[in-house]
Amino acid sequence: MTLDLYGFWRSLATFRVRIALNLKGLDYREHMVDIFTGDQYEASFRAINPMSAVPALVEPGHPPLTQSMAILEYLEEVYPDPPLLPASPRARAHVRALAMIMVADTHPLMVPRVRNYLSDVLGLDEPRRMAWLEHWSRTAFSALEAQLADVPGPFCAGPSPTLADICLATQMVGARLSRFDMTAFPACNRIVDNCLQIDAFARAHPLRQRGAPAAS
Numbered sequence: 001m002t003l004d005l006y007g008f009w010r011s012l013a014t015f016r017v018r019i020a021l022n023l024k025g026l027d028y029r030e031h032m033v034d035i036f037t038g039d040q041y042e043a044s045f046r047a048i049n050p051m052s053a054v055p056a057l058v059e060p061g062h063p064p065l066t067q068s069m070a071i072l073e074y075l076e077e078v079y080p081d082p083p084l085l086p087a088s089p090r091a092r093a094h095v096r097a098l099a100m101i102m103v104a105d106t107h108p109l110m111v112p113r114v115r116n117y118l119s120d121v122l123g124l125d126e127p128r129r130m131a132w133l134e135h136w137s138r139t140a141f142s143a144l145e146a147q148l149a150d151v152p153g154p155f156c157a158g159p160s161p162t163l164a165d166i167c168l169a170t171q172m173v174g175a176r177l178s179r180f181d182m183t184a185f186p187a188c189n190r191i192v193d194n195c196l197q198i199d200a201f202a203r204a205h206p207l208r209q210r211g212a213p214a215a216s
């Protein structure tokens, strides 16, 4: 069975789903929805996700799944091998908490609809818009760094990558692509570099997708 993933090369939320699909060895094809030019607002895509955002994952014969974390949790339940959550409830809550710093507290402040609102409605110029993005990025990475500084690694919660690593790595790659100075977060950088050694992470990297500057 081939899954249909609606995404975009630069989308960090889609990057999360690509990593999980790769880790679990699932077959998928990606349909690019250009969220820079407004394809997400086309009626044909709104029928797939009325929120006008990627990713959406479609299994033949079923309605689309949306929201990257809901998709990751679904994949984890249906395809549990390899596991992306630890065994104990307390450890699972910890992994989910780390993930949500990126997914709930940070990423939504940076998506195109928010960036566009900052410039088009609130009139922020490009330096101030970038200052907004970098401020919220640094706030989140500071919180993660404090929690990851002493972990033995190589990943956030032990010897294999979890949902926390997926969410950390994708947000860090986004920060690096935006050329934010991330040197104050050595533990985060170390874990992300360990993740990017894994083929499932490396193949999912934005710059390796169709339409990306380095890939076109």
Ligand SMILES: N[C@@H](CCC(=O)N[C@@H](CS)C(=O)NCC(=O)O)C(=O)O
Pocket (backbone or CB within 6 Å): 010, 011, 012, 013, 014, 035, 040, 052, 053, 054, 055, 066, 067, 068, 069, 103, 111, 112, 113, 114
């Ligand atoms: N919370 C959602 C966020 C989805 C989202 O906002 N995706 C971005 C790309 S990473 C998007 O499609 N944005 C379109 C827009 O902002 O207009 C998720 O995790 O799936």
